[in-house]
Amino acid sequence: MGFSRSAAGQVTVIKVDGQLIVGNRQELKALVQEALEAGSRKFLIDCTQTGYIDSSGLGALVTISKKVREAGGELRLAGLNDDLRSLFELTKLDSLFHIAASVDDALKGF
């Protein structure tokens, strides 16, 4: 459970294993901030192993995405199951993020 960071070429991939909720959202924000300061500009949040996300987790993703964009980069999401995707749809956040079906799809042309 938790976050793991890896690299796929120029892309920093952060895998969310378990939940992204009120109790751990700051950890994700810190991870991305650290990578931004180290020069990363392309981020992929891998949700293949994510159980559920709450409003705090969604809010953290919104803030992270904004920061990355302001730094001239891009953040993508991948691997959301139907339940997770429905959360993004009901909050209209699907219009704010590039959401790919899989990590491979997300990395194409990134």
Added chain:
Amino acid sequence: MTGSRSPRIERTEAEDGLASVVLRIPSDIREVEPVVELMAHHCFDGLSPCQRTTFRLRVALTEALANAILRGNREDPAKSVSVRAELGSDSIRIEVADEGDGFGWPTTTPVLPESLEDERGRGLFIISRLADRVEFNDQGNVIWMTLPRC
């Protein structure tokens, strides 16, 4: 539990086969995930609900607990949050009560274009979309959510 003892959960079985589950937790956001898993375990014990049903309960309960701890009790360690689930044959009514002064239903909606990039403000909106029914007491420090059990 993260950094604390497991909360004591009380389960009562009524003669009609229906049950209720009650527990009390401290105002610590680290308690949220383990408590949600514990409640989900008791709410669906012996059943085979679909993934969507368990997802709705987990997310709605996470939201309610986070609201109670952060906005209700303002993480005051002297205050606690009580959780009670009444288990019906096909529905669950969950009560989450904090010891704060209460807060009102937001007057804005987080899905408007101008609100989309706000970090906060989606919690009660998500609860209202995932639960079949949502009620509050007059003070605004108790929420009841009715969710499917099958």
